[in-house]
Amino acid sequence: MSQKNTGSAGEARLHSLKNQITVTFIGLLFLSILAITVINHVFLERYYISRKTDFLLGAKDSLEKMDISTLIHYDDYDSYEEDFSLSYPDAMQRDSSRQNYTWVMMEPENANTYCYPDNDLVLRSKIFGYAFGVDEDRANARVLEEYSDCVVQLSYDRFSEMDYLECWGQFENGYYFLIRTPLESIRESASISNTFYVFVGTAIIILSGIIIWLVTEKITKPIRELTEQSRKMSRLDFDARYTSHAHNEIDELGANFNHMSAQLESTISELKTANIELQRDIADKIKVDEMRKEFLDNVSHELKTPIALIQGYAEGLKDGITDDPESMDFYCDVILDESVKMNRLVKDLLALNQLESGRDAPEMERVDVTGLIRGVLSSMEIMISQQHVTLLFDQEEPVYAWADEFKTEEVVTNYVSNALHHVSGENRIEIRILPEEDKLRVTVFNTGSPVPKEDLPNLWNKFYKVDKAHTREYGGSGIGLSIVKAIMEGMHQEYGVRNLENGVEFWFTLDRNSMS
Numbered sequence: 001m002s003q004k005n006t007g008s009a010g011e012a013r014l015h016s017l018k019n020q021i022t023v024t025f026i027g028l029l030f031l032s033i034l035a036i037t038v039i040n041h042v043f044l045e046r047y048y049i050s051r052k053t054d055f056l057l058g059a060k061d062s063l064e065k066m067d068i069s070t071l072i073h074y075d076d077y078d079s080y081e082e083d084f085s086l087s088y089p090d091a092m093q094r095d096s097s098r099q100n101y102t103w104v105m106m107e108p109e110n111a112n113t114y115c116y117p118d119n120d121l122v123l124r125s126k127i128f129g130y131a132f133g134v135d136e137d138r139a140n141a142r143v144l145e146e147y148s149d150c151v152v153q154l155s156y157d158r159f160s161e162m163d164y165l166e167c168w169g170q171f172e173n174g175y176y177f178l179i180r181t182p183l184e185s186i187r188e189s190a191s192i193s194n195t196f197y198v199f200v201g202t203a204i205i206i207l208s209g210i211i212i213w214l215v216t217e218k219i220t221k222p223i224r225e226l227t228e229q230s231r232k233m234s235r236l237d238f239d240a241r242y243t244s245h246a247h248n249e250i251d252e253l254g255a256n257f258n259h260m261s262a263q264l265e266s267t268i269s270e271l272k273t274a275n276i277e278l279q280r281d282i283a284d285k286i287k288v289d290e291m292r293k294e295f296l297d298n299v300s301h302e303l304k305t306p307i308a309l310i311q312g313y314a315e316g317l318k319d320g321i322t323d324d325p326e327s328m329d330f331y332c333d334v335i336l337d338e339s340v341k342m343n344r345l346v347k348d349l350l351a352l353n354q355l356e357s358g359r360d361a362p363e364m365e366r367v368d369v370t371g372l373i374r375g376v377l378s379s380m381e382i383m384i385s386q387q388h389v390t391l392l393f394d395q396e397e398p399v400y401a402w403a404d405e406f407k408t409e410e411v412v413t414n415y416v417s418n419a420l421h422h423v424s425g426e427n428r429i430e431i432r433i434l435p436e437e438d439k440l441r442v443t444v445f446n447t448g449s450p451v452p453k454e455d456l457p458n459l460w461n462k463f464y465k466v467d468k469a470h471t472r473e474y475g476g477s478g479i480g481l482s483i484v485k486a487i488m489e490g491m492h493q494e495y496g497v498r499n500l501e502n503g504v505e506f507w508f509t510l511d512r513n514s515m516s
Helices: 002-014 017-065 090-099 121-132 136-140 184-234 249-318 325-357 369-379 381-386 405-422 453-458 468-473 480-490
Strands: 072-074 084-086 102-106 113-116 142-146 150-157 162-170 176-182 365-368 390-392 400-403 428-436 439-447 495-500 503-511
Touching: 017 090, 017 102, 017 142, 017 150, 017 162, 017 176, 017 184, 090 113, 102 121, 113 121, 121 136, 121 162, 121 176, 136 150, 184 249, 249 325, 249 365, 365 369, 365 405, 369 381, 369 400, 369 405, 369 428, 369 439, 381 405, 400 405, 400 503, 405 428, 405 439, 405 480, 405 503, 453 495, 480 495
Parallel strands: 390 428
Antiparallel strands: 072 084, 102 113, 102 176, 142 150, 150 162, 162 176, 365 400, 428 439, 439 503, 495 503
């Protein structure tokens, strides 16, 4: 059972609200970073190509509008016309550098090329090969978009061993053009970006996990306290109270829990009493007639001897059987002693009759058993000291149970009184309170002779005496243990006696919670 409870508690902690919030939050962060990384890896290049396509088409329009003649500067007017250089506008240079593209144009008549940057011989040869269909890369290129005057394609350059996004075609003025930008940069950017996201994401997850752990600890602490309080209330332990201060609706809920706990304790006490009364009423009619007959038979039997003694000694005094003052005092003492025993017997019988008839119903309440026992021992202190008995009761802390306090005191008193009358040998009496799951077991042990085995079941019967001479010597009537039996059965509790190696132990049980 304990292993099962331990497992349940560990599983509850594993699935606690704090852990769920923390794991959910960290999981969302992890999925977000993972999604960004996957999106970068799968879609960034496509998005880059789409955007770059727009840039290349825009660059194509700019080249088409550009007047090459305004850009040509001849180095020497007396030299060949081929000796010239190009001077590009600053805006075009900035745009080419910013967007990372290069371009080349070629006149169809004389195959003159105009290139940016000027020294890109590969680009010059590339436009020539494209224009005249002698470049193998064009044949292997993958066309993305095709227009009336140009084609946008993905091409692999054997010389640079790189992939390019290219826009090439022929303007209305007959010029061939080729504009291209390398794809390697975006792939490198995606790789760097993913690596950056991994490192930054890991740091964010760790830092966020610590923060959310601390935050949820503060949020869930009052909730855990309420959960523990409800668990105790389910076991009918109403001592727990909500004490945290969350400064929100949880405080109001905690106050309601405290109020409900107090109300339930009071209500269950009333229900316990009402339940016992109901059980008692069911059996009342059956028991009354039997108890009345048994009561009359026992009373007539027990009163026979003291009445005979009182009558005999009273007649002797009346007849003047002796004039000796000492003998007369003895006769009077016998009459007085027997009348006291008769009075005690009648009181015990009346009390027992009340209990067995159900007219004296127990009033159940939460009782400190430790304090109750110490109160009984205090009231019997003179008797204990006269017997020269060593009495041991070491319990100091309060131990609570549900019982009728007055009747439980009667049970303890009868047990201790019985032990005092039968203790011998080491002259030791020991009282203990033993918790047993949902019960308390109270034991009263005295050193001395064991009870004969055949007498053990009959000890609880009215007027049963194991040693009649010894019982009559201390004035016992054989009703005390019957009263214990009636009280315990009235509270639906167990009781008993057993012989130990060096004495006899009487015991009874009480409920530790109100619904047992």
